[in-house]
Amino acid sequence: MSSNWPEGVGRIILPEIDSTNAEAARRVGSLAGPVWILAHRQTKGRGRRGRAWSDPVGNFSATYVARPDGPPDQVALRSFVAALALDEALVAVTGRPDSFAIKWPNDVLLHGGKLAGILLESVGENARVNHLAIGIGVNLRHAPEPEEGALTPVSLLAETGVQITPEEFLGILAPAYARWDAQLSTFGFGPVRQAWLARAARLGQPIVARTVAQSFEGTFVGIDSSGALLLQMPQETRAIPAAEVFFS
Numbered sequence: 001m002s003s004n005w006p007e008g009v010g011r012i013i014l015p016e017i018d019s020t021n022a023e024a025a026r027r028v029g030s031l032a033g034p035v036w037i038l039a040h041r042q043t044k045g046r047g048r049r050g051r052a053w054s055d056p057v058g059n060f061s062a063t064y065v066a067r068p069d070g071p072p073d074q075v076a077l078r079s080f081v082a083a084l085a086l087d088e089a090l091v092a093v094t095g096r097p098d099s100f101a102i103k104w105p106n107d108v109l110l111h112g113g114k115l116a117g118i119l120l121e122s123v124g125e126n127a128r129v130n131h132l133a134i135g136i137g138v139n140l141r142h143a144p145e146p147e148e149g150a151l152t153p154v155s156l157l158a159e160t161g162v163q164i165t166p167e168e169f170l171g172i173l174a175p176a177y178a179r180w181d182a183q184l185s186t187f188g189f190g191p192v193r194q195a196w197l198a199r200a201a202r203l204g205q206p207i208v209a210r211t212v213a214q215s216f217e218g219t220f221v222g223i224d225s226s227g228a229l230l231l232q233m234p235q236e237t238r239a240i241p242a243a244e245v246f247f248s
């Protein structure tokens with residue numbers, strides 16, 4: 001492992017698996033501590049909202065699985081921790097901070113296209129989180145086919161010319177995640193929230209947020225202490241905990 005690999009964190013590298021998030025759920029009972037599970041290929045990669053996630057060889061597919069302390073709403077803030085770490089790792093490998101931005105809650109954009117997505121899955125009992133799986137997919141080499149109405153997918157290679165293997169990328173992402181996770185545990189959401197806002201796409205600009213039942217148009221003015229999207233509309237500023245965001 002690289003010299004700055006976070007202490008106490010394991011690493012499992014698999015040639016192929018259905019989904020690293022599914023593998024995390026299967027293995028969690030036998031894990032002694034937090035682990036990154038990386039697969040070179042997924043046959044059933046899953047995205048948010050029940051979508052499939054395609055990731056040919058060369059792209060990054062990995063899941064960080066841990067048993068974090070705290071109530072579920074605090075544990076869920078790792079969504080922002082993961083997005084920040086991912087953004088930081090991408091800036092580190094390219095040296096191009098201005099090329100990347102984070103779309104609420106946790107997509108990483110490159111030149112405005114979707115480069116990476118994060119899928120948080122947790123299992124809990126009695127208001128405690130038993131395990132949290134943070135699945136991260138990055139189009140390092142190949143961008144999937146565009147889908148109607150969705151942001152155009154892009155790849156790191158095509159947009160920047162940077163070539164990096166999934167294992168090398170994990171060596172940069174894992175310490176970045178450990179640093180931001182420690183910030184959250186030590187100082188609470190405040191510093192993570194500030195850092196996330198500094199990297200947010202379309203802050204102060206008009207967006208559309210679609211929930212299961214409704215669509216809201218307004219100005220994206222920030223996130224609250226629970227990570228909910230704050231949308232300023234003519235009558236009110238609404239906090240929206242879950243939605244899909246669209247840019248006009």
Ligand SMILES: O=C(O)CCCC[C@@H]1SC[C@@H]2NC(=O)N[C@@H]21
Pocket residue numbers: 018019020021022042044045046047048049051053055060061062063107116117118119134135136137138
């Ligand atoms: O829809 C999204 O934007 C989230 C995509 C998350 C994909 C990653 S790839 C590694 C992990 N394993 C999965 O099955 N999904 C996540």
